[in-house]
């Protein structure tokens with residue numbers, strides 16, 4: 001069973017170093033190029049998706065579209081679901097990462113970004129950033145909609161979708177592309193690789209780089225290998241891009 005995880009290409013707010021979360025920001029020009037290149041890398045590696053799962057956020061949706069276009073596979077079914085959204089970044093959404101970092105201790109900043117259990121401060125119920133005020137979530141019971149999320153909360157909402165929808169496509173023998181976000185993918189990788197709550201803090205996924213998984217019948221990786229070896233593309237450039245994500249705002 002073949003699975004490809006792809007963080008969306010650079011977004012307009014990634015380029016400006018702004019906490020994004022559930023804000024629906026588009027790809028930057030760089031991000032559009034990254035999405036096309038990701039399609040080229042998948043084609044070159046001969047991992048060709050039969051189905052795509054993505055979030056309800058346009059940066060991931062467009063990344064899926066552009067990568068499929070690069071593979072001449074725009075006909076492939078694309079399923080969208082809020083459970084694959086980025087982590088809700090609460091009251092940090094819309095704020096510059098360097099500014100936030102200058103206002104709090106280095107420990108607090110790191111805890112908000114990378115701890116497993118601690119969510120950032122929440123947004124108010126009437127905030128434009130609370131999903132109850134966004135019509136795209138009108139079908140979702142309001143008690144499931146977050147005002148802020150820790151990575152642990154993201155994992156809890158991603159896993160039902162993983163087991164119910166994505167594993168079903170994998171079981172049917174389809175090569176699955178998941179086009180999603182830095183933190184929804186960190187949660188999924190934590191689950192797949194059995195990474196501890198402490199060690200997941202060290203994982204930073206760069207934009208627009210496909211990660212390839214060969215899964216066994218238990219929907220876990222068939223072989224153990226360093227995560228860096230799962231990326232498609234130039235290892236040095238990928239390592240530098242991951243380090244740049246890690247040090248945002250510092």
Ligand SMILES: O=C(O)[C@H](O)COP(=O)(O)O
Pocket residue numbers: 018019020021022086089113181182183245248
């Ligand atoms: O939502 C965001 O700001 C980014 O997509 C992910 O941000 P992070 O790397 O700071 O968690």
